[in-house]
Amino acid sequence: MEFCRPSPRLWTARLIVWSAASAVTLPVAIVLSWLLAGPYVAAGVGLACGLLALSWLAMLHRRYRSWGYLEREDDLLIRRGVMVRRLSVVPYGRMQFLDVTAGPVDRWLGLATVQLHTAAAATDAQIPGLTSKDAQELRDRLATLGEARAAGL
Numbered sequence: 001m002e003f004c005r006p007s008p009r010l011w012t013a014r015l016i017v018w019s020a021a022s023a024v025t026l027p028v029a030i031v032l033s034w035l036l037a038g039p040y041v042a043a044g045v046g047l048a049c050g051l052l053a054l055s056w057l058a059m060l061h062r063r064y065r066s067w068g069y070l071e072r073e074d075d076l077l078i079r080r081g082v083m084v085r086r087l088s089v090v091p092y093g094r095m096q097f098l099d100v101t102a103g104p105v106d107r108w109l110g111l112a113t114v115q116l117h118t119a120a121a122a123t124d125a126q127i128p129g130l131t132s133k134d135a136q137e138l139r140d141r142l143a144t145l146g147e148a149r150a151a152g153l
Contacts, residue, residue, distance in 0.1 A: 003068030003079060006129025009109045014060045016105055022053045069127050078125050088125045093149035094118045098139045114138050
């Protein structure tokens with residue numbers, strides 16, 4: 001039982017967002033602390049913010065590696081989570097509709113996310129980091145399986 005993994009470009013997208021956020025917040029925090037409290041506090045704030053940014057990067061990498069999905073005969077398994085591991089089982093017959101979405105960074109890198117919607121309000125099944133072509137093919141495949149196995153809807 002081998003789970004399919006997101007594209008490595010998803011990690012690139014995460015790095016771009018992390019770099020942009022770090023490039024803005026770190027200098028702002030240092031300059032503000034320098035102006036308000038002096039150079040020694042600014043050095044401490046810079047060090048603390050740098051360590052926080054690196055720990056955020058490590059967590060992002062673990063989250064990226066935790067995603068996976070597996071198409072089985074009657075359902076779709078989606079695993080995710082770092083601290084709290086989740087394994088969602090979505091029966092094909094319970095899927096109501098599927099979305100394929102892509103934000104600006106995702107579009108630039110040719111990525112998309114497949115979002116599955118069921119009747120359950122708590123369903124948050126999504127598969128991020130697929131290439132646009134793979135996302136379209138997965139959506140079509142899941143829609144076909146969902147229609148074939150519709151559970152009395």
